[in-house]
Amino acid sequence: MPTGYTWGVGMLEALGYPFFQRALCAGLLVSLLSGFLSPFVVQRRLSFLGDGLAHAAFAGVALGLFLRGEPLWFALPFTFLVAMAITLVKEKTELSEDTAIGVFFALSVALGAVFLSKAKGYVGDAMGYLFGSLLAVGAADLWAMALLLLLALLLLPLWGPLAYATFDRELALSDRVPVVLHDYLLSGFLAVSLVLAVKVVGIILVAAFLVIPGAVARLLSPTFAGLTLLSLALSVLSTVLGLFLSFLLDWPSGASIVLLQAALFGLAFVKTVFSGGK
């Protein structure tokens, strides 16, 4: 069992590797975006949307592997289109959002299975995408993430209107907040955030990455502003510590991060229960 000293040395050693530096930078970037979006996912009950989009990302990655291109460049537009389609079905029909997600979830898995079966010989690559890998982040990925995160800065002024509509959609509409446009933007940014996080966290766990920081923060904060700040902090902290854990224990990076987040959720839950519950 490693001691505190050997862990400290190991963490310093990790920082010396370019692949780890890239993974750490990527982790920081995606955790900022996910931490910002997570409160909306939790309060708008969009956890299932995260799952649906993760499976859309799976189909996109499988298509990339099949066509022998960079999987994320296929996953990004595919997942974005699925996010728009889900929102469109919700807005234009009387079907509930979870039904729309269920349809596209199944479609994505079916397409992913077909693409993957045709991508024989490349299936080994899929493991990195399924569970996340420290080795997966290249320099080009990092630039792409930084660029998309810059774009995501557009979301900052939308925090107030998005939170308003999250609280009471009708009240926000009565104040002429463009709620429907914001729904599409939120879905679009969720899709982008999810695909960016795939290399670090993996497809299977990426939805949790969008849910758990907001859920922990919700248990600890009485205001939505506090919830957002706490979610950001927890997302960054768990990602950085999770990546070190992944290096030191040779665990998949996504599993390390999500296990840490789950531990934080457990602590917050215990605190909530012992301080009087709901």
Add this chain to the structure above:
Amino acid sequence: MLALEVHHLSVRFGEFQALEGVSLDVPQGAFVAIVGPNGAGKSTLLKAILGLVPFRGEVRVLGRPLAETDPLWFGYVPQIKTFDRTFPALALELVATGLRRRWPFRLSPREREEALSALRRVGAEELAFRSLGRLSGGQLQRVYLARALIRRPKILLLDEPATGVDRVGEVDLYRYLEAYQEESGATVLMITHDWEAAHHASHVLVMNRRVVGFGPPERALTEGCLRQAFGHLGHAHGLYLGGGHA
């Protein structure tokens, strides 16, 4: 000038005709009680005036087409069931949305003082730092009213504001509304099932998808109008046709 001109307003949800050919002119400073059976389109009428539902016809507010109006002219108190009770928020923050038209990340000292003052006005200052999810129906109604009043609206639209409020709270609510109307000259449209409140309004709109009667209570709350709107008179017959009290 008229506060509100509604001409041939019709609203349809799929096959369901919620409002048909509603026309009315509301003078500035009027207190209009809107009464009618469940499903009569009362809430839909308020939503159409706010631009929340698509409609055919014309709505003009203070002489301007609806599209040219400022949302800050309207103070809206919806039915409280519309909001998410699990949303982590303090009463003070909700009141501040009346100023900002977005959720506040942080309140400036001025906004905080204005929000406290609006809560004080409706006798709810002690609720300022309480979680919205833990407030009772009556307390929430006061907070929503403070939110509507903080922007000093020209038109107040209230959708059953006395629901879940005890009798004392209900009397207080009408007192706050009257005080605000007296000082600001605002126009009030209030959906109510309270016949006594309707009887004290300056105007009553009796409706059932169409306008059945509109005018001062003694002209609108007639046996003919009520029978036409409700299909029968029910308990209203004994209570208010003679202008008596419950």
